[in-house]
Amino acid sequence: MDIAVRTHLCGWKFIYVNDVKCLRELPEFYEAYTKQQHRWHSGPMQLFRLCFSDILHSTVSWFKKANLIFLFFLLRKLILPFYSFTLFCIILPLTMFLPEAQLPVWVVCYVPGLMSVLNILPAPVIPFYCTLSSI
Numbered sequence: 001m002d003i004a005v006r007t008h009l010c011g012w013k014f015i016y017v018n019d020v021k022c023l024r025e026l027p028e029f030y031e032a033y034t035k036q037q038h039r040w041h042s043g044p045m046q047l048f049r050l051c052f053s054d055i056l057h058s059t060v061s062w063f064k065k066a067n068l069i070f071l072f073f074l075l076r077k078l079i080l081p082f083y084s085f086t087l088f089c090i091i092l093p094l095t096m097f098l099p100e101a102q103l104p105v106w107v108v109c110y111v112p113g114l115m116s117v118l119n120i121l122p123a124p125v126i127p128f129y130c131t132l133s134s135i
Contacts, residue, residue, distance in 0.1 A: 001044060001072070005051055008068050009058040048073045080115055087111065 007014070027033040048069075055065055092108070095101045 002047055002051075005047065005055075005068065005072060008064070008072075009051075009054060009060060011060055011064075044073055044077045075118060080118060084115060087115075 004014075027036050055068060058065065087107075091103070095103050
């Protein structure tokens with residue numbers, strides 16, 4: 001992600017190649033897996049903290065800066081997880097335990113679908129990106 005932010009700030013364009021194969025190293029133990037997941041989930045906010053001044057002082061247009069901040073950091077790492085937690089862990093369970101509380105159908109049906117679409121937006125080429133984004 002660090003390389004992607006720096007190349008975006010330099011104004012470079014990306015070309016995605018679908019048929020590239022690369023070797024990968026998977027963690028051998030569960031403890032190593034949890035450390036890797038912690039790095040992957042805390043890394044974007046640390047990168048945002050370190051690169052924020054570089055983003056503001058770069059020579060790219062304000063639209064590209066706003067796009068970078070919104071798509072790389074705010075939408076997928078802050079807004080959607082907070083909204084998902086609020087909806088699925090607070091609001092929906094409360095409606096099950098409080099019979100007088102009623103939610104409109106669009107909150108139950110359309111809002112989770114909209115969150116999934118917003119989560120897939122950065123990589124629309126891969127249809128199952130939403131299911132594999134935290135692996």
